[in-house]
Amino acid sequence: MKKSVVILAAGFGTRMNSNLAKPLHTICGKSLIKIIVENALKLADDVTLILHHQAENIKEHLKDFNNLNYIYQDMTNHKGTGGALISYEPKNDEVLILNADMPLITLKSLEIIANTKADIVLSTFNKFEKNAYGRVIKENNKITKIVETKDANDEELKCTLCNAGIYKMSKNVLKTYIPKLNNNNAQKEYYITDVIKMAIDDGLMLCECVFDELEFLGINNKxxxxxxxxxxxxxxxxxxxxxxxxxxxxxxxxxxxxxxxxxxxxxxxxxxxxxxxxxxxxxxxxxxxxxxxxxxxxxxxxxxxxxxxxxxxxxxxxxxxxxxxxxxxxxxxxxxxxxxxxxxxxxxxxxxxxxxxxxxxxxxxxxxxxxxxxxxxxxxxxxxxxxxxxxxxxxxxxxxxxxxxxxxxxxxxxxxxxxxxxxxxxxx
Structure with missing residues (x-):
């Protein structure tokens, strides 16, 4: 089945302490965003970037890719990963959701996520020390929800299974649940993870893929x-x-x-x-x-x-x-x-x-x-x-x-x- 890919690249990246937009920083001679885009284009014929901060600089940087789509996120009214997708309309029935600041995810791992059959495919890893990743909460060995660190209670923070932040969702899941999101949380943001909770409650099929933590290292600072x-x-x-x-x-x-x-x-x-x-x-x-x-x-x-x-x-x-x-x-x-x-x-x-x-x-x-x-x-x-x-x-x-x-x-x-x-x- 053909896939669509959406790349979340709207953030301000304030912890980078730089005048350069975070997606434009480089490792091993290539920008973070180009690493992600090149992998995305190997997986899909429909690739969209969600932009806000330094959007025009990022578009100029990617001008050699003539088959990309762009959407501007409303950071005043719709902050957060869920807010980024409010105006997004995928061309295909399955959507891979990536982040512009995760350059270490391999094409092989992305293919595993993309080819796993479920309404929602969730990427996870185990991390045993204290960390700021969202926790994947299970009951009777089944995922019931994902809780962001700032919203988690002490018991939930003991959970070692962490949300890696890369998902595959059906077009129908996004169309059904993104409009239902709210920002009633500590960050006052619209979370894509809330989509998962609503989908679970409605009995949709959820599948988990566990990977090595290093593949999901997010770039937050130098x-x-x-x-x-x-x-x-x-x-x-x-x-x-x-x-x-x-x-x-x-x-x-x-x-x-x-x-x-x-x-x-x-x-x-x-x-x-x-x-x-x-x-x-x-x-x-x-x-x-x-x-x-x-x-x-x-x-x-x-x-x-x-x-x-x-x-x-x-x-x-x-x-x-x-x-x-x-x-x-x-x-x-x-x-x-x-x-x-x-x-x-x-x-x-x-x-x-x-x-x-x-x-x-x-x-x-x-x-x-x-x-x-x-x-x-x-x-x-x-x-x-x-x-x-x-x-x-x-x-x-x-x-x-x-x-x-x-x-x-x-x-x-x-x-x-x-x-x-x-x-x-x-x-x-």
């Missing part, structure tokens, strides 16, 4: 955010290790969501790999950073920085080398170089201290270096520039494209200020 990121990091790295990636000092490595790292890659301590990077059959040495780039059959680092839009294949990039928007194939850059906005062909050696001067103060320019070129230490290549194959640039040279146009195969350029050009290596 401490929760950091904890959630650590949990997600363990998931990411454990999966990679099981699939054959080698890691040294796993706890010091940081890998964002949406990275692809093939088996037999080796990652040393202190490495950071950011979202959308793809690494195949390569070794990433200590304290290197890779951002949104492709690395194949290469060695990177130690202490190298590969900035976005790099494609590096069959190459060795050493310590303190920075690359940005660089396409390198069979290139050696051992140390202390900046290779920005460039295409470098096979057999090229980049000496220590080489700088590609890609920015003229107004715009970035592309540099192209042909095959089998040797660029000596402390050379400056002023973009835009094109260096022909089989050229040797002597140490300390600074050349522009005007100089480079004088070069032919097997030329050597020495000291731009004197303009000395040798026509052949043997002449030198």
């Amino acid at each position: 401490l929760d955010l950091e904890l959630a990121e650590n949990i997600m990091q363990d998931r990411i790295k454990n999966e990679l290790l099981i699939n054959g990636v080698i890691m040294h000092n796993k706890s010091s490595i940081f890998i964002e969501l949406d990275c692809e790292i093939s088996n037999d890659c080796e990652i040393e301590s202190g490495v950071v790999i950011k979202a959308n990077s793809k690494i195949k059959n390569s070794k990433i040495l200590a304290n290197s950073i890779i951002e949104n780039s492709i690395i194949e059959n290469s060695s990177i680092g130690p202490m190298a920085r590969i900035r976005p839009k790099c494609v590096i294949k069959e190459s060795k990039i050493g310590n303190f080398v920075e690359c940005k928007n660089a396409k390198l194939e069979e290139v050696k850059a051992g140390h202390l170089a900046y290779l920005g906005d460039c295409e470098i062909s096979s057999g090229v050696n980049i000496g220590c201290g080489v700088i590609i001067c890609n920015y003229d103060g107004k715009a970035k320019h592309i540099s192209k270096i042909g095959k089998n070129v040797f660029v000596g230490s402390n050379a400056n290549l002023i973009a835009p520039i094109s260096i022909p194959d089989d050229t040797l640039i002597a140490a300390g040279s600074t050349i522009s494209n005007k100089d480079a146009k004088k070069l032919v195969a097997k030329d050597l350029f020495l000291e731009r200020s004197k303009g000395v050009i040798f026509n052949n290596f043997k002449d030198f």
